[in-house]
Amino acid sequence: MIRLGLCCLFREQPIKFRTTTAAALSRMERSAAVRKLADLCLHNAEALLQALTYCHAHDIGAFRVMSQILPLKTHPQQGYRIEDLPDAQEIVARFQACGELVRSRGLRTSFHPDQFVVLNSPRDSVVAASVAEIEYQAEVAEWIGADVINIHAGGAYGDKAAALARLEASLEMLSPRARSRLTLENDDAIYTPAELAPLCQRTATPLVYDVHHHRCCPDGLTEIEATDLAMATWRREPLFHISSPLEGWQGPKPERHHDFIDLRDFPRCWLAHQLTVDVEAKAKELAVFQLKRELAALAPTTTR
Numbered sequence: 001m002i003r004l005g006l007c008c009l010f011r012e013q014p015i016k017f018r019t020t021t022a023a024a025l026s027r028m029e030r031s032a033a034v035r036k037l038a039d040l041c042l043h044n045a046e047a048l049l050q051a052l053t054y055c056h057a058h059d060i061g062a063f064r065v066m067s068q069i070l071p072l073k074t075h076p077q078q079g080y081r082i083e084d085l086p087d088a089q090e091i092v093a094r095f096q097a098c099g100e101l102v103r104s105r106g107l108r109t110s111f112h113p114d115q116f117v118v119l120n121s122p123r124d125s126v127v128a129a130s131v132a133e134i135e136y137q138a139e140v141a142e143w144i145g146a147d148v149i150n151i152h153a154g155g156a157y158g159d160k161a162a163a164l165a166r167l168e169a170s171l172e173m174l175s176p177r178a179r180s181r182l183t184l185e186n187d188d189a190i191y192t193p194a195e196l197a198p199l200c201q202r203t204a205t206p207l208v209y210d211v212h213h214h215r216c217c218p219d220g221l222t223e224i225e226a227t228d229l230a231m232a233t234w235r236r237e238p239l240f241h242i243s244s245p246l247e248g249w250q251g252p253k254p255e256r257h258h259d260f261i262d263l264r265d266f267p268r269c270w271l272a273h274q275l276t277v278d279v280e281a282k283a284k285e286l287a288v289f290q291l292k293r294e295l296a297a298l299a300p301t302t303t304r
Contacts, residue, residue, distance in 0.1 A: 002270065002295060003108065003237070004288050005062030005278035006055060011286050015050045018043050019071040025078045033078065038085040040071050045094035048144070052101050052109075060288055062108040062239075062276045067133075069140060074132045082139070095143040102145040108276055110148035110239060111137045111181075120154035120167035127166075131173050138178035148239055149181045150208050153191040160191075164199055171203055183208045183239070188255040192219035193226040200233040207233045210241035211267055212280070216255050224269045231273065238273070242266055242291075243280040259283040261291045263298070271299050 009017070018040050025033040048065065055063050072078045082088050102109055117130040137149050157163050174182060184200055185208040186193045193209060200207040209230035211223060221229065231238050244262040245254040259282045270277065281287035 001274050003061030003276045004292055005276055006060050006285055006288050007064040007278055007280055008066040009284055011284040015047055017047050017066055019068045022075050022078045035086055038087050041091045044069050048098050056105040064110050067114050073136045099143055099145040109144055109146040112150045117151055118154040119170040120163045127170055134178050141181055142177055148183050150183045150185050152185055152187045156190050185210050186213050188213040188216035192217055194219040194221050197229050208239055212243040223267045227269050237276055239276040241278050241280055260287045263294045
């Protein structure tokens with residue numbers, strides 16, 4: 001059974017998440033800035049509940065939560081602790097209501113921190129900021145029942161072996177709630193499934209297999225081999241990614257995502273497994289619905 005996941009936003013639905021900028025907050029008195037942040041957090045908790053309700057009503061089995069669900073949470077100047085916000089208890093309660101919905105409806109939620117989260121950076125300040133961001137998302141993940149915080153391995157810095165060793169050491173800096181949710185994903189330019197799998201196996205870190213990235217950055221493994229390798233790192237339902245190139249595989253930048261998924265890009269070997277597959281496509285819910293229809297026509301009992 002394939003559980004298709006919607007990533008963060010909607011194309012047509014009037015469900016909107018809100019954020020702000022550090023520059024805007026810096027022009028406000030701190031008390032007013034904190035009030036604005038609290039209002040944004042309350043709004044986003046309600047929007048998340050609407051998003052999850054929509055997903056359940058339309059048989060979308062998973063939802064990826066945007067990284068800035070608590071705007072600027074870890075910003076060096078404008079960041080904050082949740083308990084320092086007005087209405088802090090109400091904010092937490094609203095997110096916990098999302099968690100109740102997730103559990104009662106059998107949904108799945110996840111996070112995918114932004115590209116500035118780099119645990120293998122040679123700069124201690126970057127690693128510390130990355131850990132702080134992961135920890136913030138782990139706090140919200142605990143409220144809403146999310147079981148995945150997925151990151152890329154980071155840069156190569158001229159020495160992949162040393163970079164992966166730094167990544168492995170940085171994993172020890174995470175709290176249990178963050179560490180238990182952390183996953184690693186192969187990317188489209190640097191780290192392949194074959195390169196990440198040994199670290200994932202050694203550290204009990206699940207590997208999120210992105211088949212589009214694998215096609216952009218191959219390693220000699222077939223899609224079946226990479227799928228099996230990734231699945232072996234999971235002790236719960238695996239989460240994978242699917243996308244299609246904007247201008248086709250012969251286009252100038254195949255790493256760019258299309259609005260929709262070309263069914264030919266969906267690995268047929270996945271249909272035999274219980275998987276969550278995040279649909280990384282610009283048409284958002286429309287892309288999920290189209291892929292769902294096409295997979296149902298291909299194998300009527302394999303998707304939800």
